[in-house]
Amino acid sequence: MACEEHLVQLRKGTENWNCWRKEKWDIKPDLSGVDLRGAELKEAFLSEANLQGVNFSGANLSNANINRASLNGANFDGANLYKTGLSGVNLESTTFGNANLEEAVLSCSKLIDADLSGAKLRGASFQGSELNRANLRGVNLSHSNLSLANLNNADLSKAILLSADLHKADLRKANLCGAILQSANLSGAFLHETLIDQKTCLEEKWFFVWSVVNQVNKTKDLRGKDLKEVNFSDTDLSQFDFSGADLRNANLSNSNLRGAKLNQANLHSADLRKASLIEASLREANLTHANLASADLAGLDIDGNFMRVDLKGADLYRACLFKAYLFRAKLFRVNLEEADLRQADLSEAGLIRANLSRACLEQANLMRTQAIETDFTKARLTGACIEDWNINLTTNLTGIICDYIYKKHSCKERRPRSGSFASGEFTILAQKAIETVEVCFIDGIDWNAFFQSFQELRAQYGEENISIQALEKKSGEAFLIRLEVSPQINTIEMERQVKELYETKLQMKFQAELYEAKLQAKEEKVAIYREELERQYQSNTNLTEVVKTMAEKEPTNQTTIHAEHIGFVQSGSGTITEFSQSIGQNVDEITKTIKSLRATAQNFPHTQRDQILLHLDDLQEDINTPEKRKPQRIQTRIVALLTVASTVAGFVAGATDFSNNILELSEKLGIPIEIKQSNPVQHSPLLETNQQHDLQPPN
Known part of the structure; x- marks a missing residue:
């Protein structure tokens, strides 16, 4: 119920009321439920008053201040609200009948489901107001301000919107059939799923925008077009050609620009938040003040690689790249002066010769970033991860502002461990680190x-x-x-x-160890021959029989090592350059052969068996590890195996089969291993031993 004292003051007239309000500025009048039909309330100060259920039908409220008043259930049928202030009020589901709201100000008000179909609205301001599902059918909104208004699902059919300001208005699913929008400002307006028909009067530019966002127009050639302040948010623009287009202040947030051409496009102050720019080309584009927060720029390339985004020559001065994903981005010579790169992922990015002066890189990930000749003058690096970043004496670290950094990913190894760096301390430490390897x-x-x-x-x-x-x-x-x-x-x-x-040095040591092992094996072989000679001599004093017996133990087809070939010679046709392909084609057979070699090696003497198993382990690891799968490395393993096998040839069962299996393995790997064999003439290892070691039988 209304407060009687407040009602008495109102009945004394507007002038008296306004004076009382100034004197009692802390009082919020309660006039709820009062019948004020036909009342003269011109210029009345009713701001923040309780006017719930008040009947204002036919009342004169022109130029009155009703801002932030409580108006639930109020009746304005036929009321004169010319230039009335109604900002910040709740008029949800209100019916205005034949009310005059010309030039009234209803900014930031709630008019959801309101019926304004019979009201006069010319020049009225609904800036930022909620007009969802409002009935505005056939009304005259010429020169009205509907900027930032939410007109989602509103009925504007046959409405007159001449020169109306609909800047950034939400017209999604709104009905504009038969509406007149000549000279209307639709910059930044959402036209997604907006209903229009042949009778809708819409300027060519905005009709084109409507056709693009609703995929009515199939053309993707937008070169050189005037598209400033258009709203292409949440739109599939993949493979579109915007080369040379004017996209200043355009809303491209959350749009799909994959593979789009934006070469030399003017994207000054464009909104590219969460946009996908994978494989897009932005050569010489103007991105000054552009907002790229959370945009997907993975693999971004400004050095001509069209497999990823191309920003060669782009200007990102003061660009917003907050939380942007720039993993392995190539940002050669990019201007990122004063850019916002907080929490951006620049791991493994190429920032060579980039300008990051006064840029904000707080909590950014700079792990393995290439920053040679990069300018970090007065950049902010507090909380950044600089694990394995690559800088040198040409990197400008002058005046960097940094309280602490992390030497390892995931906020590990904080430096300093506690507290903050002194002024200039980080620069000194970083420059000192430059002189270390x-x-x-x-x-x-x-x-x-x-x-x-x-x-x-x-x-x-x-x-x-x-x-x-x-x-x-x-x-x-x-x-x-x-x-x-x-x-x-x-x-x-x-x-x-x-x-x-x-x-x-490791390779040389390995070769030396192989040679030493071979000599050791030969010495063991000579010792065996000496022992056999002594036994035969004691049982048979005929030297001829001794020689015959020993000769029978030597194989007729002996493998010989030729140092000048670093390995063995084989009649295979494989080449080193084909080894990777051979591995992929024969991986199952290769694994099977290695398993067979391991089994055979169990029959070898302890020393040779251990050497072979070690080399087979190394070979298996090289084959299974891509970074170790190098032709020369694998060839060395094969040669080592053949070398050990040669030391037991002739007196260990299975040695010949082992060598043949290694050669078969080398063919499957595509490694050019050769074998040179001596002529198949029988000879006595005993005689060879006697010649080499001056061994003479006793008289």
Whole structure:
């Protein structure tokens, strides 16, 4: 019920009422349920009053202030609301009959299911109001402001909207059949599933936009078109050609732009949030102030690779890339000055020569990012992950703002462990790290091979220019060695040299061990021959019989090692370049052959058996591990197996079959292994032994 005191004040006239309201500014009048039909309330100050159920039919409320009042159930049939303020009010399901609302301001008001079909609305403002399912059939809304209004499912059929402002209005599923929208501003308006017919009067540009978002127009050639401020959000624009188009302030959020051409397009301040730009081309596009938050830019390439997004020459000054996915993006020379890259994933991205000055990279993932010649001047890096990022002396780290960073992914190894970096401390530490080379040995380290490599590097660069800074044991067998080098040394080249030298020393050591094993095996063989000779001599003093007996034990077709071939010679036709294909085609047979070789090796002497099983393990690992599947590496394994097999040939059962199986395996792997065999002339190993070791029978 209305407050009698408040009603008395109102009956004294508008002027008295307004003075009372100013004096009692903290009072919110209660006039609920009052019958004010035909009342003269022009310019009345009724803001925030309780006017629920009030009958205003026929009342004059022109220029009155009814903003934020409670109007549930109020009746405005035939009321004069010319230039009346009705902002922020709830008029849901209200019927306005023949009310005059011309130039009235109903901004941010709730008019869901309201019936305005008989009202005069010319010049009225409904900016930001909710007009879902409102009945506006046939009304005159010329010059009205409906910007940002929600007109979803509203009935605007036959409405007059001459020069109406519908900027960013939501017209989804609205009925515009027969409506007149000449000179209407539909920039940014949602026209998805909007109903129009042949009688709808719509400018060509907006009709074209409607046809695109509703997939009525099948053309994808939009080169050079004026599309500024269009709303293509949630639209499938894959393979469209927007080259040279004006897309300033366009709404492309959540759109599918896969494979689209946006070369030289003007995307200044465009909304590309959550848009898919995979395989799109944006060469020389203007992306200044563009919003790319959460956009899918995986594999983004600005250096001409059309298999991914191409942004060559694009300007991303102040672009919003908040949480953007830029994994392995190639951003060569991109201008990201003052860009918002908070929480962006730039892991393994190429930022070479990119401009990131004053960019915000807080909590960004920079793991293995390539940042050579990159400008980070005054960039913000607090909370960023810089695991294995690649920077050098040309990387500009001047004035970086950083409280702490993480050396490992998933917020691990915080630096500093507690507190914050002092001003400029991160830059000093990062520049010092530039002058170090970190080499990780994942499968353990051969210290002798590394020491020899290190000594050669010191001889090449000078002892004063390279030293060991730290040795760090990692998980498993992994070791990390950190070398400190002088500033003039190229750290990338140094790392490459360390790895190459180490691998060379390992290979040399491996070959030496093989040679030593072969000599050891021959010595064991000679000892066997000596023992056999002594036994035969004692039982048969006839030297001829001795020679005959020993000769019968030697095979007639002996394999000979030729060092100049690094292995064996075989009449196969496989080539190293075909080995990968051979592995894929013969993987089952290869595995079966290796299993057979393991079984055969069990019959060999203990030393040779262990060597063969070790080499077979290494070979199996090389075949199963793509990064280790190198022709020279696998060829070395095959040669090693044949070398060991040759040391037991002639006195171990199955040695010949073992060698043949290895040769068969090499063919399946596509490795060019050759075999040179001596002439099939019988000879006595005893005589060969006597010649080599001056063994003489006793008289």
